[in-house]
Amino acid sequence: MHKEMGNLKIIQIKDSANEFLPQVEQQFAELYSFMKDKGLKLNLVEDGEKKWMNSIKKTIGKFVALFVVLDGKKVAGFVSGIVKFTPDYLGNQKVGFLSYHFVDKEYRGKGIGKSLLKSLETWFKEKNISSIEVQASFINEYSRKYFEKNGYENELVQLRKFVKK
Secondary structure (H helix, E strand, O other): OEEEEOOEEEEEOOOOOOOOHHHHHHHHHHHHHHHHOOOOOOOOOOOHHHHHHHHHHOOEOOOEEEEEEEEOOEEEEEEEEEEEEOOHHHOOOEEEEEEEEEEOHHHOOOOHHHHHHHHHHHHHHHOOOOOEEEOOOOOOHHHHHHHHHOOOOOOOOOOOOOOOO
């Protein structure tokens, strides 16, 4: 899938050796740094971005979707999602999970995030999912409102308690 937006274009990465993956890795680390200031309690481990990339490379294009927006050869943002199934007692439904969504700060406010989101949603529809799930930080009101504006409804609140060992 390719979508043009002026000088920018959105492409789906289907190849685990794609030339843009190192830039996505770097943005993944930036995303976690940004989210730490927005209330995320778990920290990315050392080389966590590499571990994440290695974990998605095995099923990229099959059960994992990765879309990037390009400004020439520069990755300006990305969105990723996975297909999963609900347990049998919830109907064994195929659902999409929007796992990560990031736009570089110099490209924000230009509709790029929404275009990335729509690309992922289209991919999910092609996979015949019944719903799409996304998590947003409780204190990141901007993120929550962004997803609500794009048709997502509040359903759950996730809480975390750290247990010292």
